[in-house]
Amino acid sequence: DETTCRGIHKFFDHGVETPFEFNSADDIMxxxxxxxxxxxxxxxxxxxxxxxFTKLPSSRKAEQLGTTDQLHSRIDNCSAQNRDRPISFVYVDFWTRGNLPQVTQERNIQISRRRNTM
Known part of the structure; x- marks a missing residue:
């Protein structure tokens, strides 16, 4: 209800996302x-x-998909495929599996440094 949750907006009024359901890690990659x-x-x-993330939650698949190389590769490729659009959010299951917090920090530092040199 927009009258009671004034700070919460409908995401799709302001954002877009990739497909929601993937059957396997191979589908994601x-x-x-x-x-x-x-x-x-x-x-x-x-x-x-x-x-x-895959359609059926799996901590094993989350670890497989959450490696530093897998995350950087997916983020870079999705950005490039969409007119070098920056990635605002990476949605995962089991955020404590894999290296998403580290990858996010690294990427945010890079973005900050680029902005500071402009």
Missing amino acids: DYQDSCMEDRGSDGSKAFFGINH
């Missing part, structure tokens, strides 16, 4: 399909989120 703008893709939006 198929960038041609997994990096497409999907939900919320009706126009230019400020935020871009990538879904990085």
